[in-house]
Amino acid sequence: MLKKYVFYIIRWQCSTPILALCMYYMNFNITIKTIVANFIGALIFFWVDRYIFKNNVYYPLWEIQEKIKCVDCGQVSKGFRLVKTTNYDKTQDKNPEFRCEECSQNKLHELKERGIKY
């Protein structure tokens, strides 16, 4: 998050030359110059900002549902499933498996042993 914040501050500074060039070289009044500078900035920084703020999800991502039948022990309770970490992705899983709290902890332990980053 801090890295993103610093990057964003630097990105704001990148709009300075656009503003400065418009102020220096254009022959309109200052309001028109600012509007033109902001228009040019928007054309460029829309894409930069989109890049900065994409994928703004913090992992691990879990899905929790009420009253599921645990796939391991069959108990009906609140169900958990790990959806995504930095190197584990079950977002497209067609048959998502939910587990009770205890079994999901066991499954998580097993996944960690298989090398998922958590």
Ligand SMILES: [Zn+2]
């Ligand atoms: Zn269970």
